[in-house]
Amino acid sequence: MLGVFLDTETNGLNAFKHRVLEIAFKIVDMKTGELKEAYSAVIQQPETVWQNSDPASLKVNGFTHEKLQQGKKADIVAAEITNILQRNQIKRGSAVFICQNPSFDRIFFSQLVDPDIQESLQWPYHWLDLASMYWAESMRKGKENPKSFPWVTGVSKDRIAAVYHLPAEQQPHQAMNGVEQLLLCYDKVIGFK
Numbered sequence: 570m571l572g573v574f575l576d577t578e579t580n581g582l583n584a585f586k587h588r589v590l591e592i593a594f595k596i597v598d599m600k601t602g603e604l605k606e607a608y609s610a611v612i613q614q615p616e617t618v619w620q621n622s623d624p625a626s627l628k629v630n631g632f633t634h635e636k637l638q639q640g641k642k643a644d645i646v647a648a649e650i651t652n653i654l655q656r657n658q659i660k661r662g663s664a665v666f667i668c669q670n671p672s673f674d675r676i677f678f679s680q681l682v683d684p685d686i687q688e689s690l691q692w693p694y695h696w697l698d699l700a701s702m703y704w705a706e707s708m709r710k711g712k713e714n715p716k717s718f719p720w721v722t723g724v725s726k727d728r729i730a731a732v733y734h735l736p737a738e739q740q741p742h743q744a745m746n747g748v749e750q751l752l753l754c755y756d757k758v759i760g761f762k
Contacts, residue, residue: 576747602761611640631741671696
């Protein structure tokens with residue numbers, strides 16, 4: 570089984586008006602933790618998209634319009650992602666996507682690769698989230714130690730990292746940094762066998 574550990578940075582939280590600015594992922598063997606392949610790209614966006622940006626989101630990820638213009642066009646990024654996932658035989662039943670917040674990342678990912686294309690390629694439709702994994706593990710531990718309950722510790726990636734004495738994600742947020750921290754947290758919460 571392979572895991573596609575994925576993170577995105579966007580210019581806002583509304584997928585109907587905002588766009589993905591950066592995407593990164595690492596394909597990892599879920600049994601061994603072995604890295605199979607990594608990918609990261611900044612995606613160019615036109616001025617009209619930039620003008621719709623939410624300032625709070627840009628403060629988190631530190632993107633500027635000038636930095637975006639150094640990125641790649643969305644269709645090139647989509648083709649590169651498709652090639653990598655096909656080359657690694659990412660298929661339903663033999664792989665899953667893992668994110669901190671898959672309901673967010675998946676909808677922005679679908680701006681790059683149309684869901685109908687994802688379906689035709691039989692990509693996994695299971696997008697798992699670290700927060701739920703942590704929630705389940707915290708509930709189990711909370712029966713022995715009430716300070717371990719997830720409503721005490723919180724479930725953000727940085728809060729999960731703090732529980733396990735891992736560093737917080739670097740600021741401003743960048744997609745590959747998010748993937749790296751996601752992998753660190755996953756290894757502590759669940760572990761690679």
